[in-house]
Amino acid sequence: MNNISQRDAFLNKLYGIAKVDRNIVLVSADMGAPALDKIRRDLSSQYVGVGIAEQQAIVLASGLALGGKKVFAYAIAPFITLRCYEQIRIDLAGMNIPVTLVGVGAGFSYEDSGPTHHAVEDLSIMRILPNLRVHTITDSVMAAAFAELSCKAHYPNYVRLDRETLPTIYSEGDDFSSGMARLRDGKELCIVATGNMVHRALDVADELAKHSVDVGVLDVYTLPINDTVFLNTIDNAQKIVTLEEQTLRGGFGSSIIEVLSDNNRFVPIKRFGLDFKTAYCYKYGGRKNIQLLYGLDTQSITNAILDWVK
Template sequence: MIVRDAYFSEIYELTKLGEDIVIVSADLGAPSLDLFRRDFPQRFISVGIAEQNLLSVAAGIALAGKKVIAFGLNPFPVTRAFDQMRNLLNNLQIPITVAALNSGSCSAECGYTHMPIEDFAMVRTLPHVCMVNPSDEIIAKEAAKKLLGKKPVFLRFDKNISGYRYDEEIINFSRGFVTIGLESELSIITSGNIRASVENILPKLKMLGIDVKLIDAYAFPFDKKEFIDEIKNSRYILTIEDNVLSGGLGSLVLEILSDNHLNIPIKRLGLSFGNNLSECFINRDLWYEKLGFNEKQLCETIRKSYLELNKYDNNKKKI
């Protein structure tokens, strides 16, 4: 099942076991919510298409002692209700979980209004909000078990991600990332749906003589000290994200390098748009093809970026 349904299925089981959970929805349903609404109708509230009201109602219920999930269609719980996120979740630290369907470009066919390509940059300005970008069903299920009612949380669900890649015991939301592979001169840092694509092409990269350490950053803010320990021996870093580059994952890594005086060449790959926006928002597959992000092209994209970083590093040594 997709990560959203994995999450809500776990929520249903927790409610059956006696957890005091309430779901507030901005006029949005899901197959995984059908059983919850049937068996716990008094615990499901729809506020209509009103995301600001969604978070305000959720905050009141949370202050009454319930474990509350505010469920809406991304980007609206962030872009339309950022004032509520900023004040209720970040400033007052009310432990609401904002569960948002759609991350990045997964709903590109709906147009720019339905593409939350800036939400990562916006939410990471809120230091008390734990942002989770599940790359498999286990992360989604563990978020339900370990985070609900404990702290303010923003969940970014990609409707195209499903399957199991991790064991429960390695998911640690304080650490915030998983490393795949041993030490190598190239570290690729990514998140969400791109993580699986990169792992799938690791054998092809190895055939090209490129060994990779893959870092799946799934929770933010992550443990910066442990992250530095993972990347400090890298000669090159490549970040790949399904977000705009401004303020995104690559920007976060650049800030960490700068703040800790680490001089490692870095290349950022992400969503960048020219003047013809109407040509970009078609669907994710076509847009990834333009960017060189689909699985067939990604190997060549990484190879070229690796050569570019290597050339930069060699030029720097000559100087």
């Protein structure tokens, strides 16, 4: 699945499933993509457009699901979460209705579009909703797998897709049920990352290895975290670093701190993400440039970790 976007991998997989399972319905808030157009064209009775109306997308999806349908609601990440948050809270989480929200554009994916299109708080606000699970997708293999897993879910899901076509890490057939995967072993330090930042974590681990720092990398793609699996997976890491393209307040790193604290595991932890005061980014020049501005590039993170561990 190299050279295919997470969006296309997800929608192509969903297309194949929906051709067989005619109970699947895709609700779209005026989104366009070739893979989506295929569903609209070939499976028109299973495609519902609501216009640019995300609140309606959620309540409609709720009603369709109560009426027996397996529903996916699809839009740009900040719009399918923040715009219609109360509908998600009361109708999906509150009644535990199994609808899958699919948000394209995790983090700074829409790097050219400014803060209206950045999804830098969605993980924070979605992960706190009871019943709902958040999946931040790492590569296209995982994207396709979650299209399939979501069809079987008995709870609401939010799938965060990155817009960037990222290298493939996983293999078809991998089991994603635990919500996390150890990608690299290392005792001295464990980098825990999610989504786009998993790829950065692997680069940073390579750099740190050159400085003889023994670094593990853990990809946590499902929140809430399975505490038991997480604690077993980090093993006896002496220090933990978290990486995210999110505001640090209440975000991914915070969720890691919560798990450690709740389980009396007091490990020194350093979080990398977006400073609360400057998280709304009005800078451009590509995603890598934006990440550089926030100190989320490989060199900045490597240097900061070296300063911390040495």
